[in-house]
Amino acid sequence: MRYVKTFENFNTTNENWLWGEGSVWSKLSNWFKSWKDRKLAEGAELYNNWAKENPEKVEEIKAKVKPEFDKLSDEQKEELKNKLEQFKGDTPPADVIAAAEEVVKVQEKLKSSKFGSKVYESYSLILEEAEISLAKKILYYLGLGVHYIGVISAIIGALLFIIQTGAFVAGVGVILSGALMIGLIFGGVAALFIGLFTQYHANPSASHNQPSRGKTGWESSGGPIM
Secondary structure: OOHHHHHHHOOOOOOOOOOOOOOHHHHHHHHHHOOOOHHHHHHHHHHHHHHHHOHHHHHHHHHHHHHHHHHOOHHHHHHHHHHHHOOOOOOOOHHHHHHHHHHHHHHHHHHOOOOOOHHHHHHHHHHHHHHHHHHHHHHHHHOOOHHHHHHHHHHHHHHHHHHHOOOOOOOOOOOOOHHHHHHHHHHHHHHHHHHHHHHHHHOOOOHHHOOOOOOOOOOOOOOOOO
């Protein structure tokens, strides 16, 4: 699917680009709904709905991910963007789903632990390992090399952090099962990376696309990009 290529046509200084028919939000929603696996699509749509209501949190995630994004060459950025654009939402392999379920399980244990305790620190390390394991499995599933582990792990870690801190609210009665979690992660990875790429590609020499010096690197972005 080449659907997301149309994101490159958006001008971030246009106040109408975020809303209404043909906006980034509607394009993301239509793309996610076209995914073949229903649970995967539902999870991705959970991310999209949350991101639409929390653009400032999306900016925080991008600021955390940007250092890893900057490490990629232009060719690597292009390859990863193309892989994500071509993703059709097929049901992930059992090992990817199992890895997502493990992340959910460990995160729940971390949330129930006292912050700063030895148990908390132990689960923090286990969660970090689980995140890397999930990122590696996603890379293998997408047919990507290990040089993308940094940016994929950074996005997964940032998404899980907002869940961990309660900043992400899935909706009334919605439980983030492994299947929904993997959909949320795939949706978040796709939307965030393509947004980063689009902004970079629009003006790679802009100050906000240069390595940061004590700033997030997004202060002059002209508005949030998914």
